[in-house]
Amino acid sequence: MVRTAVAFSPGHISGYFKRVEGSDPATIGSVGAGVVISEGVRSTVEPARATSIRVVREDHASAGSPPIEYALERLGVTARVTTECRLPIGAGFGLSAAALLATLTAVNHLFDLGLSTEEVAAHAHEAEVLHRTGLGDVAASQAGGVVCRTGAGIHAEITRFYPDDPLYAVSLGPLPTASVLSSPGAMARIAAAYPDRCPRDLPDFCHLSRGFAEESELVAPEVRRVLDACDTERVPASMTMLGNGVFAAGRGAEQVLSLFGEVYTLRVARRGAYLIEVRP
Numbered sequence: 577m578v579r580t581a582v583a584f585s586p587g588h589i590s591g592y593f594k595r596v597e598g599s600d601p602a603t604i605g606s607v608g609a610g611v612v613i614s615e616g617v618r619s620t621v622e623p624a625r626a627t628s629i630r631v632v633r634e635d636h637a638s639a640g641s642p643p644i645e646y647a648l649e650r651l652g653v654t655a656r657v658t659t660e661c662r663l664p665i666g667a668g669f670g671l672s673a674a675a676l677l678a679t680l681t682a683v684n685h686l687f688d689l690g691l692s693t694e695e696v697a698a699h700a701h702e703a704e705v706l707h708r709t710g711l712g713d714v715a716a717s718q719a720g721g722v723v724c725r726t727g728a729g730i731h732a733e734i735t736r737f738y739p740d741d742p743l744y745a746v747s748l749g750p751l752p753t754a755s756v757l758s759s760p761g762a763m764a765r766i767a768a769a770y771p772d773r774c775p776r777d778l779p780d781f782c783h784l785s786r787g788f789a790e791e792s793e794l795v796a797p798e799v800r801r802v803l804d805a806c807d808t809e810r811v812p813a814s815m816t817m818l819g820n821g822v823f824a825a826g827r828g829a830e831q832v833l834s835l836f837g838e839v840y841t842l843r844v845a846r847r848g849a850y851l852i853e854v855r856p
């Protein structure tokens with residue numbers, strides 16, 4: 577039997593953020609706030625002569641993942657990787673970061689690389705930043721909670737709190753993160769819209785996120801329709817950054833969102849990436 581390692585990482589919904597420049601990928605990142613969610617990516621890794629990545633979601637599978645391929649090459653290993661997730665990809669659930677953290681956690685154990693949890697996160701963060709698939713998702717998903725990041729990168733100061741209430745989300749389609757992160761105009765509007773404080777609780781997180789979504793002008797017409805419906809029902813809601821989707825909290829949230837698509841009920845994660853098993 578081929579030796580196999582399996583690991584999981586939670587995803588992350590970013591509510592608001594601002595890019596932070598740095599001298600190298602370790603110091604480039606973002607400040608902002610988001611929610612680390614119970615749903616994420618499970619990665620199964622086995623040694624192979626050449627690297628191949630299979631990305632599985634529901635009954636659909638695709639091949640390749642540039643950030644993961646890059647990270648494995650940097651670590652000097654080749655492996656057959658299968659990532660599995662329930663949430664849609666590219667929809668603002670931080671799944672590229674989760675896929676990296678889960679895969680590198682499994683790789684670390686499979687190949688006995690002896691990396692610390694922080695070193696695993698550092699490699700994942702570097703791959704994210706270089707591929708423009710995220711800025712602060714890896715830093716957030718190192719642990720659980722509603723997260724406020726006041727510095728860039730994985731060593732920055734991060735405060736976390738852990739509400740019991742669920743968050744609900746609906747996805748209306750993908751919004752490739754790199755398309756926004758590569759647009760100077762969008763990044764300038766994002767920086768100007770940044771609310772320079774941490775959230776007090778979940779409703780306050782929704783409130784700050786909504787102000788940011790409006791001012792940054794990232795809200796697409798289909799997202800607008802969902803937010804309008806949430807406003808009518810007085811449900812705190814905002815846009816999943818960066819995806820064409822909406823998250824909402826509190827009474828009535830699930831019902832309003834269900835008018836627009838499949839509703840994902842998300843718990844606030846209690847922990848970051850972890851190894852599930854090594855076989856045999």
Ligand SMILES: Nc1ncnc2c1ncn2[C@@H]1O[C@H](COP(=O)(O)OP(=O)(O)OP(=O)(O)O)[C@@H](O)[C@H]1O
Pocket residue numbers: 617631640641642643644659660661664665666667668669670671672673675708709710713751752753754817818819
């Ligand atoms: N589940 C996954 N498994 C492997 N690679 C993934 C996965 N999700 C995303 N990626 C990689 O990240 C690339 C870009 O993803 P993108 O950053 O747009 O999506 P995301 O992380 O789901 O969303 P966001 O960053 O907006 O929350 C994909 O083309 C793929 O290479």
Ligand SMILES: CC(C)(CO)[C@@H](O)C(=O)[O-]
Pocket residue numbers: 590591592593605606607608610668670709710711712713753817818
């Ligand atoms: C850029 C981003 C919104 C993409 O999910 C996230 O990484 C963040 O908050 O920095």
